[in-house]
Amino acid sequence: MDEFVFAQDVADPNESTVQLEPWKLLIVDDEVEVHSVTKLALRDFKFQHRGIEFISAYSGQEALEVLDKSDDIAVVLLDVVMETDDAGLKVARHIRDVANNKMLRIILRTGQPGQAPERDVILNYDINDYKSKTELTSQRLFTSIVTACRSYSDLSALEYNRQGLERVIDASCDLFSISAMSQFIDGLLAQLTAIFSRGQSSFCLNSFVAEQHGANKKELKVVAAQGSFKSHIGADVIDVLPESLRTLYHDVKQRNEMVFGEGYIIYYRKDPQEFSTLVFVSGIPDSISTHDRHLIELFLRNVQLAYDNILLNQEIESTQREIVYRLGNALESRSKESGNHLKRVALCSELLGKLLGLTHHESRLLKLAAPLHDVGKIAIPDDILMCEHQLSVEQFTVMKTHAQIGYDLLHDSSRPILRAGALIALTHHERWDGSGYPNGVAGEDINLFGRIVSLVDVFDALYNKRCYKPAFELSMCLEYITEHSGIAFDPKLVELFLTHHPKFVEIMKTYAD
Numbered sequence: 001m002d003e004f005v006f007a008q009d010v011a012d013p014n015e016s017t018v019q020l021e022p023w024k025l026l027i028v029d030d031e032v033e034v035h036s037v038t039k040l041a042l043r044d045f046k047f048q049h050r051g052i053e054f055i056s057a058y059s060g061q062e063a064l065e066v067l068d069k070s071d072d073i074a075v076v077l078l079d080v081v082m083e084t085d086d087a088g089l090k091v092a093r094h095i096r097d098v099a100n101n102k103m104l105r106i107i108l109r110t111g112q113p114g115q116a117p118e119r120d121v122i123l124n125y126d127i128n129d130y131k132s133k134t135e136l137t138s139q140r141l142f143t144s145i146v147t148a149c150r151s152y153s154d155l156s157a158l159e160y161n162r163q164g165l166e167r168v169i170d171a172s173c174d175l176f177s178i179s180a181m182s183q184f185i186d187g188l189l190a191q192l193t194a195i196f197s198r199g200q201s202s203f204c205l206n207s208f209v210a211e212q213h214g215a216n217k218k219e220l221k222v223v224a225a226q227g228s229f230k231s232h233i234g235a236d237v238i239d240v241l242p243e244s245l246r247t248l249y250h251d252v253k254q255r256n257e258m259v260f261g262e263g264y265i266i267y268y269r270k271d272p273q274e275f276s277t278l279v280f281v282s283g284i285p286d287s288i289s290t291h292d293r294h295l296i297e298l299f300l301r302n303v304q305l306a307y308d309n310i311l312l313n314q315e316i317e318s319t320q321r322e323i324v325y326r327l328g329n330a331l332e333s334r335s336k337e338s339g340n341h342l343k344r345v346a347l348c349s350e351l352l353g354k355l356l357g358l359t360h361h362e363s364r365l366l367k368l369a370a371p372l373h374d375v376g377k378i379a380i381p382d383d384i385l386m387c388e389h390q391l392s393v394e395q396f397t398v399m400k401t402h403a404q405i406g407y408d409l410l411h412d413s414s415r416p417i418l419r420a421g422a423l424i425a426l427t428h429h430e431r432w433d434g435s436g437y438p439n440g441v442a443g444e445d446i447n448l449f450g451r452i453v454s455l456v457d458v459f460d461a462l463y464n465k466r467c468y469k470p471a472f473e474l475s476m477c478l479e480y481i482t483e484h485s486g487i488a489f490d491p492k493l494v495e496l497f498l499t500h501h502p503k504f505v506e507i508m509k510t511y512a513d
Helices: 032-041 060-069 087-098 118-124 138-172 178-197 227-232 243-255 290-334 340-356 360-372 375-379 393-399 401-410 416-427 448-463 474-483 491-499 501-510
Strands: 003-006 023-028 052-057 075-078 105-110 129-132 206-213 221-226 257-261 264-270 275-282
Touching: 023 032, 023 060, 023 138, 032 052, 032 138, 052 060, 060 075, 060 087, 075 087, 075 138, 087 105, 105 138, 129 138, 206 227, 221 227, 243 257, 243 264, 290 360, 340 360, 340 448, 340 491, 340 501, 360 416, 360 448, 375 401, 375 416, 393 401, 401 416, 416 448, 448 474, 448 491, 448 501, 474 491, 474 501, 491 501
Parallel strands: 003 257, 023 052, 023 075, 075 105, 105 129
Antiparallel strands: 206 221, 206 275, 257 264, 264 275
16 A cells, blocks of 8 residues: 655645635625625625625626626525516526526525515525525624535535546546546546535646656656646656655655645555556645545545556557557568558558548557458468569469458457458458459448558558569559549548548658658
């Protein structure tokens, strides 16, 4: 179990004393004197280290206009009788039923109780408190506002927690994507903010999460951030941390621990798989309680389990991808082709899939499986595979068997990548007009992944030098693909490719041999 300790006195790293925004109080009454008296009675109001901001409206219509422009008003002191006998009740109905604002606390304050009987109003209008103007002394007004602000704070904190938890849950639906990891971390930071904000919607901690994968990488990199650290994503931790904490940072890395200091938390963890994670939070309010500290400790320790699972899944995926590339590279080296051929085919296939409208999962699976398109060449003799002149009819007959061999090697796997690779291996030499091999399948009966890889594989072979041919000019490559639309290639894919061909050329140049 990691250690949880309190830091020695260290200079405040980043805004440890936070200026909290005031509670917003909307006064709705058609009597100017009521506004003045209310402001006078609450002029020194303080609750949870926050003062009060007064907003005035002198009619029901004016109140609606204010409410439509502001969604962070905590409390409304609402008169009933204004421009009409039920103007205040209409405002209450609008708040709950039209604006669907369930958090704003409504205190009905009336000088004519007979116009709005308390029992009926409380039951029918979702009013939180009901006061006669004659009974609302300065002390009772203070008590009512404190109670309302406390309720608003609790409801806001619950809602903010719900939103943060929702983001974490959403991220768990797609643990294999890098973007999901980012969403997960953003959810983590949102939860931390919720714990400290106490419902203050604009409150934001200055925080970031950093990662380091592998023993060869020396410094952790910021992968997600909020507040003043938001512009530092991708930077080294040592360059982002306040200078006063850099020595502590090195100590924390040595001891694998969490430190809770004045105005900040720094939590570092490194597991046996060489995954290193750092969570840094600053700008924590001075009023944080022992209970909140304990809650933070539990939260970070428990969320680390989920975080480790995501990292482990990413490691498994990376391992699968590397095995596929290494296997493909071994085969390519036999045929004197560059290993970059596989990267180009994978990336171009993914790009064409995205242009076609494949989902993120589908295009990603295509990218991972595409390097297996020629896996069947493992069974092709060297004298055929490495032949530098045109193959004889007998040699080409043997060469064509690699499509079926590749399928036979992979198709019975339970792994999606290998199953997709089997279909690509089988179909990437089929032609749109049915004249391809090994089965002479035509049109849309050819597997879509196979159709995509077929096009990008041919483009790569044309655009780059091979042992049996020089590299062709781009214009010749595009002309060949255009001429074979509807013959060798899916016309829809050709149209997409030609429209966006600069993007494919960029991949070719980035991963040139």
